[in-house]
Amino acid sequence: MNDEGRFGQYGGSYIPEILYSSQQQLLKAYRDAMNDAAFIQLVKSEMQTFSGRPTPLTYCANLTKMLGGAQIYLKREDLNHSGAHKMNNVIGQGLLAKRMGKTRIIAETGAGQHGVASAIVAARLGLECTVYMGAHDIERQYPNVFWMKQLGATVVPVTTGAATLKDALDEALRDWSSSYEDTYYLIGTSCGCAPYPEMVAGFQSVIGEEVKEQSTQQFGKYPDRIYACVGGGSNACGIFLPFVGSDAELIGVEAGGRSDAPGDHAMRFHTDQARFGIAQGFATKFLQDEEGQLQPTHSISAGLDYVGVSPILADLEEQGKVRMTSASDIEVMEAFKLLTRHEGVIPALESAHAVAGGLREAAGMSPDQHIVISISGRGDKDIFNIAKALDDEPFTEFLQTYLKEESV
Known part of the structure; x- marks a missing residue:
């Protein structure tokens, strides 16, 4: 990354003039904090004593035997406090917001894990919290x-556009533009204007640093391949970046969805529907x-x-340092069932994309x-979507019966 927050042709800061002074304030505060040994130690301490790091590296003996190929290990971010890797980043940014004297944080969320993590840290640090979430995502991630x-967080449903993550991010940016004096915008993925991509990826890199040490201890070398799901890209950046330049091959798995038709997937690589663009404060593939x-x-x-992807990953893929692939909804559900039934690990549907790519x-x-x-999160939050995808009639009957009894 250069001083302007660019990663090759990607990244940068494309923001309204009203946000310029706030962005510069954040940039300086982040640089100062990263040069403060006491702040870095405080972040590490919170990760260990509050969030429960390090998370384990788990060997999958059953799936390894079943497939007869490579030795399969899982990096268990599902065991992080709140059930996902999101806590790594919100601890760092939450402490930075407190250091800057902010009294309120705002966040955007898709699956809700970043929203929960932000609300947890806000409660711990005594900050007000507002979370923007697409109305469609609220319906499918209500837990x-x-x-x-x-x-204690205020959850604001976003009904514009497709009512998903992109639209929630738009609304959070509008909030920040009018409330930046006392508000810290806690972005959940390695996207947005500088320094957010670098900052989020930096706090998340604890994942890969732990894998370096754990893999060396458990099987005597770095992994031959590392797989992570890729949406915005925070968990992928977190596990990949410490291995850039090593012999480990880094593979990102995108959402192949229902088909490769427009609107049926979220693949930003290897499709003519994605191209360089500038939106939501930064440049990347959209x-x-x-x-x-x-x-x-x-x-x-x-x-x-x-709809976009981290500028860090866009640049690494362009350089050939990260390989991108995808997994369809059907493949994801098959991978979910395999891992759950044969290893006793219930992954989030996001993480099941990485499982699908890895097992394949x-x-x-x-x-x-x-x-x-990388098991970036656990599947508790997805119980309704999983039951629906598996066409689990007893679960549907249970819900109907429960709601009927409660209404009497």
Whole structure:
């Protein structure tokens, strides 16, 4: 990255003039904090004593034997406090907001995990919290909405556009532009204007740093391949960046959705529907039509249907340092069932994309090779979507019976 927050041709800051002074204030505060050993130690301490790091690297003996290929390991971010990797970033940014004297944080969220993590940190630090979430995502991720509210956050439904993550981000930016004097915008993924991509990826890099140490201890070397799902890209940046320049191959798995038709997926690579663009404060690959309008997206997972991608990952892919692939909704559900039934690990649907990509390739590798799959979150939040996808009639009947009994 250069001093302007650019990663090759991607990144930068394309923001309204009204936000310029606030963005510069944030940039200076972040640089100062990263040069303060006491602040860095405070972040590490909170990650360990509050969030529960380090998370384990778990060997999948059953799936390894079943597939007969590479040795399969999981990086267990689902065991992080709040059930996802999101806590790594919100701890860092929450402490930065407190250091800057802000009294309120705002956040955008898709699957709701970033919203829950933001609400948790706000409660811990005594900050007011407002979370913007697409109305469509609220419907399919309501358990997370419930917990945000219990934690004291105000959840604002966004009904514009497709009512998903892109639209929630737009609304959060509008809020920030009118409230920046006392408000900190806590972005959940490695996108947006500088320094957000660098900052989020930096706080998330604890994932990859732990994998370096754990893989060396457990099987004597770095992994041959590392897989992570890619929406905005925070968990992928977190596990990939410490390995850039090593012999480990880094594979991102996007949301292949229902098909490769426009609006049926969220693939920003290897499709003629994605091209260079500038939106929401930064430059990257966006799904666009021929007139440059951002396209609708789809994924079985609410956290992977963002229309753009981290400028860091766009640049790394362009340099050939990260390989991008995808997994369809059907493949994701099959991978979810395999991991759940044979290893007792219930992944989030986002993470199941990485599982699908990893298992698909592991079978063709040799037994002396090792892969690590990032389990970026747990599947509790997806119970309604999973039950629907599996056509689980007893679960539907239970809900209907429960609601009927409660209304009497």
